[in-house]
Amino acid sequence: MHIVVCIKQVPDSAQIRVHPVTNTIMRQGVPTIINPYDLFAIEEALRLRDKFGGEVTILTMGPPMASDSLRKALTFGADRAVLLTDRFFAGSDTLATSFALSSAITKIGEVFGAADIVFTGKQTIDGDTAQVGPGIAKRLGLTQLTYVAKVADLDLAGRSIEVHRRAEGGVQVLKSPLPCLITMLEGTNEIRRGSMMDALRAARAEVVTWSAKDAGIPDVTKCGLRGSPTVVKRVFAPTPRAEKAQFVDPAGEPPADALINAIFKRAPKLEAELAELSRGY
Amino acid sequence: MIEEKFDAIVIGAGMAGNAAALTMAKRGLKVLQLERGEYPGSKNVQGAILYADMLEKIVPDFREEAPLERHIVEQRFWMMNDSSHVGLQYRSDDFNEEKPNRYTIVRAQFDKWFSKEVQKAGAVVLCETTVIELVQDPQGKVLGVRTDRKGGEVHADVVVLAEGVNGLLGSRAGLRERPAPENVALAVKEMHFLPRETIEARFNLNGDEGVVIEAAGTISKGMTGVGFIYTNKESISIGLGCLVSDLKKSGQTPYGLLEAFKRHPSVVPLLEGSEVKEYAAHLIPEGGYNAIPQLYGDGWVVVGDAAQLNNAVHREGSNLAMTSGRIAGEAIFQIKSRKDPFTAENLKLYKKMLDDSFVIKDLKKYKDMPALLHTSSKNFFLTYPELIAKAMQTYVRVDGVPKIDKEKATVKSFKSARSLAGLVGDAFRFARAWR
Numbered sequence: 204m205h206i207v208v209c210i211k212q213v214p215d216s217a218q219i220r221v222h223p224v225t226n227t228i229m230r231q232g233v234p235t236i237i238n239p240y241d242l243f244a245i246e247e248a249l250r251l252r253d254k255f256g257g258e259v260t261i262l263t264m265g266p267p268m269a270s271d272s273l274r275k276a277l278t279f280g281a282d283r284a285v286l287l288t289d290r291f292f293a294g295s296d297t298l299a300t301s302f303a304l305s306s307a308i309t310k311i312g313e314v315f316g317a318a319d320i321v322f323t324g325k326q327t328i329d330g331d332t333a334q335v336g337p338g339i340a341k342r343l344g345l346t347q348l349t350y351v352a353k354v355a356d357l358d359l360a361g362r363s364i365e366v367h368r369r370a371e372g373g374v375q376v377l378k379s380p381l382p383c384l385i386t387m388l389e390g391t392n393e394i395r396r397g398s399m400m401d402a403l404r405a406a407r408a409e410v411v412t413w414s415a416k417d418a419g420i421p422d423v424t425k426c427g428l429r430g431s432p433t434v435v436k437r438v439f440a441p442t443p444r445a446e447k448a449q450f451v452d453p454a455g456e457p458p459a460d461a462l463i464n465a466i467f468k469r470a471p472k473l474e475a476e477l478a479e480l481s482r483g484y
Numbered sequence: 485m486i487e488e489k490f491d492a493i494v495i496g497a498g499m500a501g502n503a504a505a506l507t508m509a510k511r512g513l514k515v516l517q518l519e520r521g522e523y524p525g526s527k528n529v530q531g532a533i534l535y536a537d538m539l540e541k542i543v544p545d546f547r548e549e550a551p552l553e554r555h556i557v558e559q560r561f562w563m564m565n566d567s568s569h570v571g572l573q574y575r576s577d578d579f580n581e582e583k584p585n586r587y588t589i590v591r592a593q594f595d596k597w598f599s600k601e602v603q604k605a606g607a608v609v610l611c612e613t614t615v616i617e618l619v620q621d622p623q624g625k626v627l628g629v630r631t632d633r634k635g636g637e638v639h640a641d642v643v644v645l646a647e648g649v650n651g652l653l654g655s656r657a658g659l660r661e662r663p664a665p666e667n668v669a670l671a672v673k674e675m676h677f678l679p680r681e682t683i684e685a686r687f688n689l690n691g692d693e694g695v696v697i698e699a700a701g702t703i704s705k706g707m708t709g710v711g712f713i714y715t716n717k718e719s720i721s722i723g724l725g726c727l728v729s730d731l732k733k734s735g736q737t738p739y740g741l742l743e744a745f746k747r748h749p750s751v752v753p754l755l756e757g758s759e760v761k762e763y764a765a766h767l768i769p770e771g772g773y774n775a776i777p778q779l780y781g782d783g784w785v786v787v788g789d790a791a792q793l794n795n796a797v798h799r800e801g802s803n804l805a806m807t808s809g810r811i812a813g814e815a816i817f818q819i820k821s822r823k824d825p826f827t828a829e830n831l832k833l834y835k836k837m838l839d840d841s842f843v844i845k846d847l848k849k850y851k852d853m854p855a856l857l858h859t860s861s862k863n864f865f866l867t868y869p870e871l872i873a874k875a876m877q878t879y880v881r882v883d884g885v886p887k888i889d890k891e892k893a894t895v896k897s898f899k900s901a902r903s904l905a906g907l908v909g910d911a912f913r914f915a916r917a918w919r
Contacts, residue, residue: 234522234526271523278612396612396633396634397633398634398636399486399613399633399636400486402610402613403486403516403608406609406610407608450747
């Protein structure tokens, strides 16, 4: 069995800052991480491999530094990592990304064996579109199983898979033929810690690095900015809250009283309102 | 357990660990480096200032790729009381040289780059891998390490302990004591983000020029301690550190001191409008020469902060770390090339080479300084700054008081605060400790 997991290296959105003057995202010093949803996809793939045998290939498209995320995925115990990197890919929207990734998955099939299952996270935390997974499925003609919470059963001989899909109002139990594409929900499993052996192997592994040409993409006009019909009209930051912390010097008063007095001084109406509310108690 | 045996295992991927790993890997040794952080630098919270000279000896062309913030063209020393500071300022265009001598850096980014160099040289670097304990034979010889990963025991000819100031592995294995509270400072630091143009305007900088401010005085409330302000490209690092033993005695909190420092009228305009994005605390070795532990033994050496190598007077830590790491790497390579075993007797070479370097020579020169500043901390950090500030104000204020009376009042205030014998004694002791 061969499983391909598509992951994305994303800026850690918890640590993103917005430039106070230009309103653009300040990327300096913002660490990058594996898109958190993708971790559940990696773990599910590794579990299936451990149970049924086979190989797990991790695939990403991004700048050369995205190999950091691939190496990390190898540390978890994945067998192989492929980095799709080329200047032609810069500025890809979800359409161009799914085109490039599906081409690479086809190529991976030729070189390392056809994929039985393709995994992605349900969406990324930087784009939040949830379009790339279904885009790949459509292009490769795979059954798409989105928002999957659990792989319940896999019958390799019978070429079928059974999954639990979270849907509005309940859980759907779906059976699908292989090959298929699964987008994994969060919280469904917990990413493992690779053994010392896995970690050593990952540190020494070569990340397979492919250009557009290597991945067998003949038409680069479908890639990157040129292949992306999405246009970003405007980027804006939500107005930051203007409140500032204020230091209160108790100056002999009990600290709690000093604090409450300082609050009432800033919001005179509040005192009357609270007095009104507390009347009768 | 891992079957494969390494020539050397380096614990930690800070300055000392990276220098050691790189030095050995470059010479063809089979090196395994273990770092508990998510990536090298992820756990690091140093200020930080980089001294080019020592890094050049390890990575000659580092300026081409290393993430450097600003090269320092101006150094300000502030002696502060609660409302003012008396300053000494040195700025020189000479520092705008082709290969500047000092840079501010952000360690989280710098260490990542440094580690890439280590990996390029052929060392195996594993992050998110914590060494739980040293593996020793019954005689105490270090055979390798046990990590927190499954099947995590690995052996090597020699283990380089670059585990940082409060490294528990060495002390748990009985190789050295944990640092004493009077020999370490607890420093707290915040990163304040501002647009780079604002920083450049506020600190009078062109392009990548940078400023360093070091401040002492009443900000440490009579304890041995200093504050610092460093300019990065788009942020300002501000922090303050005091001896742990002093903090314990006084009951002052480090964050309380930092808050007061930030609200000092001399500091407020520098930080105005900034956004705090990071808050960190860190121990700094301050014990100097007398606090250096045993540096080597059967199958192990200790480098950097873990070896308490820090020049508190000149605020040099990371370069002593890099240099001790490099020297340890060179010593290990020499022993390995002679095919000698890594016994304490043979590893003594590291100590000998370190003694001959500026590292130990500098620390020896100031060996009495920590004790002096510690025992007389009230005078040096509270009384004198207060007196000097008062003297300056008396000097510059024009108020119709005859100058001769002003001078007399100043002399009197010094004497009454600290008897003549005390003043002379402090000056004498300071001079002797500096010599």
